[in-house]
Amino acid sequence: MGMFARILVPVDGSDGSGRALDTAVAISEACGAALDILYVSYFNSDTDEDMDTWLPDFVAAPAGDEIHTVLEQARRRIPEGIEVEFHQRIGKPAKQIVEFSKENGNETIVICGRGLDVVRGFLLGSVSQEVMEAALGAVIVVK
Amino acid sequence: MVKEILIPVDGSEGSDRAVAQAITMAEVCEAKLNFLYVANINQLAINACLSDAILEAVTKAGNVILDRAMDLVPSGIEKEAFSETGSPAVVILEFAANNDIDLIVMGSRGLGIVKGVLLGSVSQYIVEQAKCPVMVVK
Numbered sequence: 506m507g508m509f510a511r512i513l514v515p516v517d518g519s520d521g522s523g524r525a526l527d528t529a530v531a532i533s534e535a536c537g538a539a540l541d542i543l544y545v546s547y548f549n550s551d552t553d554e555d556m557d558t559w560l561p562d563f564v565a566a567p568a569g570d571e572i573h574t575v576l577e578q579a580r581r582r583i584p585e586g587i588e589v590e591f592h593q594r595i596g597k598p599a600k601q602i603v604e605f606s607k608e609n610g611n612e613t614i615v616i617c618g619r620g621l622d623v624v625r626g627f628l629l630g631s632v633s634q635e636v637m638e639a640a641l642g643a644v645i646v647v648k
Numbered sequence: 649m650v651k652e653i654l655i656p657v658d659g660s661e662g663s664d665r666a667v668a669q670a671i672t673m674a675e676v677c678e679a680k681l682n683f684l685y686v687a688n689i690n691q692l693a694i695n696a697c698l699s700d701a702i703l704e705a706v707t708k709a710g711n712v713i714l715d716r717a718m719d720l721v722p723s724g725i726e727k728e729a730f731s732e733t734g735s736p737a738v739v740i741l742e743f744a745a746n747n748d749i750d751l752i753v754m755g756s757r758g759l760g761i762v763k764g765v766l767l768g769s770v771s772q773y774i775v776e777q778a779k780c781p782v783m784v785v786k
Contacts, residue, residue: 509676528781531649536676618775637756637775637784643669645751645783646775 509538513611515602515636516544518575521617525647526582529615539588541609542579544572545601546593599635612642650677654749656684656740656770659713662755666785667717670753671725673783679750680726683717684743685710686736707731737773744778753783 514529516522526542533540548568576591583589594601606614618633637644655670657663667683674681687706714729721727732739744752756771775782 509672528649532676641786643783643785645781647781648779 509533509536509613511539511541511609511611513541513543513602513606513609513614514579515598515614515616515632516542516575516579517598518571518578519617521647523578523582525615525617525645526579528645528647530583530587532613532615533587534584538613539590540583541590541592541605541611542576542583543592543594543602543605544575544579545598546572546595547597548595599632599639602632602636603639603641606640606642613645614640614642615645615647618646618648650679650750652682652747652749652751653677653679654682654684654740654744654747654752655717656686656736656752656754656774657713657717658685658736659709659716660755662785664755666753666755666783667720669783669785671721673751673753674725675722680728681721682728682730682743682747682749683714684730684732684740685714686739687731687733688736706733737770737777740770740774741777744780749780751781751783752778753785756784756786 509532512529512532514522514526516526529540532538546568572593576593580589580591592605594605602614602616605611614636616633616636633644633646637646650673653670653674655663655666657667670681673679687710710731714731718727718729730743732743740752743749752774754771754774771784775784
């Protein structure tokens with residue numbers, strides 16, 4: 506059961522990443538795999554500024570809260586009894602996801618191919634695309 | 649959740665690895681394995697002079713590949729082999745839609761050198777267009 510020992514699920518709080526999480530949970534329930542939930546952001550609480558700002562919240566809200574919200578949202582979606590760890594990293598999402606999977610020995614990554622773009626052919630999210638190409642193991646792209 | 653798995657096979661190393669991973673997945677989920685071989689003979693057929701000998705050779709090649717995949721499946725797992733002709737990407741997607749496939753497992757053909765074209769064109773198209781989850785195996 507090597508390939509499903511630890512499944513990596515990158516989350517970003519979107520509906521798509523929720524569906525990816527549901528798929529990973531289903532696999533985990535079937536075979537007892539542990540889940541690594543990873544949130545990658547360009548900023549975190551270390552980069553937050555203490556100073557008050559005149560910028561609106563959607564521009565300059567503290568990143569630490571956002572990370573907490575997304576990971577908490579993921580936690581609520583995972584039933585009791587599944588072994589799960591939450592992680593966060595700073596940097597370029599695709600690169601961090603692949604690096605994380607290499608360091609932690611995740612043989613399988615479950616990720617959402619996002620269909621936000623209008624142009625056909627760009628339907629697949631660029632992050633999932635990059636992960637798929639760079640990952641060492643299997644990548645399950647959820648719709 | 650995953651009950652019907654589709655594995656397009658073409659006899660390549662990548663498709664062999666996809667078969668192996670699909671078997672693991674089927675064991676875990678108690679799913680059925682559907683192997684599909686697509687003979688890409690559309691272009692040849694346009695010439696309308698496809699001899700029976702060529703057709704037979706293509707069919708035979710497909711059967712060898714399908715048999716090899718079927719033989720790898722341990723007993724106790726449901727399996728079926730299908731052979732179709734046409735453009736692989738299109739046929740695979742149609743098959744998935746018409747047979748209530750829950751998951752497509754396929755190899756990525758990592759032959760290209762240029763970044764961004766590493767993924768095989770068929771895998772690429774299917775990952776983008778499929779309505780169900782697609783597992784790309786390295």
